[in-house]
């Protein structure tokens with residue numbers, strides 16, 4: 001049995017905050033932010049549930065389906081709107097779904113964890129035929145707008161995919177990992193702001209993602225040259241360049257949205273999938289590698305035959 005992505009949806013708040021806007025309130029500038037991170041602007045606004053709902057409705061529509069066709073909903077987020085219920089309960093109601101729903105939090109690796117879980121669910125005997133997976137974040141609510149080390153990086157947004165049992169598409173190999181010893185370098189307490197040791201996260205991220213890509217490629221029996229499209233987590237364009245250099249993946253094959261969205265945590269990968277789809281890169285049979293990392297540290301890579 002094989003499983004494909006039948007439809008993709010994305011949602012971004014209307015409000016754009018440019019680097020120049022940030023430079024008005026903190027000691028930073030457009031040139032520094034672009035050179036060090038690749039970010040030019042980010043979107044700010046909306047709740048996690050609202051953004052998720054918009055992206056989810058679009059993914060269902062793009063798949064040519066209706067809410068009744070969805071058998072399971074997974075929302076991955078690190079910024080749930082409430083401590084309880086799960087954000088997925090609100091999204092389930094607002095999209096008009098009548099299926100099971102739950103949240104996953106693996107921070108910026110959340111979409112990869114959710115993709116793998118959804119895939120496994122569909123494979124189970126009697127499992128769902130179609131799973132809606134949504135990565136959604138309202139990170140601007142937990143950003144300290146006085147901290148130039150983090151405020152320049154993050155943004156709000158959502159991306160969604162409908163995964164379905166089908167004669168086309170396959171998860172060839174995956175790698176999920178985490179190292180809880182590294183939680184102090186990137187965290188946010190309940191009611192608090194994101195705190196980060198930027199340089200340390202930068203170094204660890206390159207190491208973790210490069211290792212994960214190599215592991216997944218080995219498991220798949222593929223080489224970097226076999227990959228047609230690379231969808232990396234959007235945290236810093238220099239991290240993506242360094243991972244390409246260390247793994248042999250071609251930078252020209254990466255699909256990036258970071259310049260206009262910043263880091264939207266679990267939404268970055270489905271937002272990039274949306275762009276890849278718009279650019280006509282996701283044809284059946286293409287080999288797509290998705291990889292990401294985040295607080296925890298948690299990381300993951302999936303090698304998919306589209």
Ligand code: UT7
Nearest residue numbers: 028029032036037108148149152198199201202235236294
């Ligand atoms: O989803 C996962 C989450 N996060 C990440 O992946 C982030 C990983 N880290 C990074 O992306 C980078 O470390 C940053 C973009 C956050 C920072 O870039 P960097 O090249 O590591 O800069 P740095 O922290 O080493 O700082 C270099 C200099 C320092 O000044 P001195 O000590 O050299 O005089 C900083 O004080 O740049 C200064 N600086 C800034 N200057 C202007 C730090 N932040 C800023 C700023 N604007 N926003």
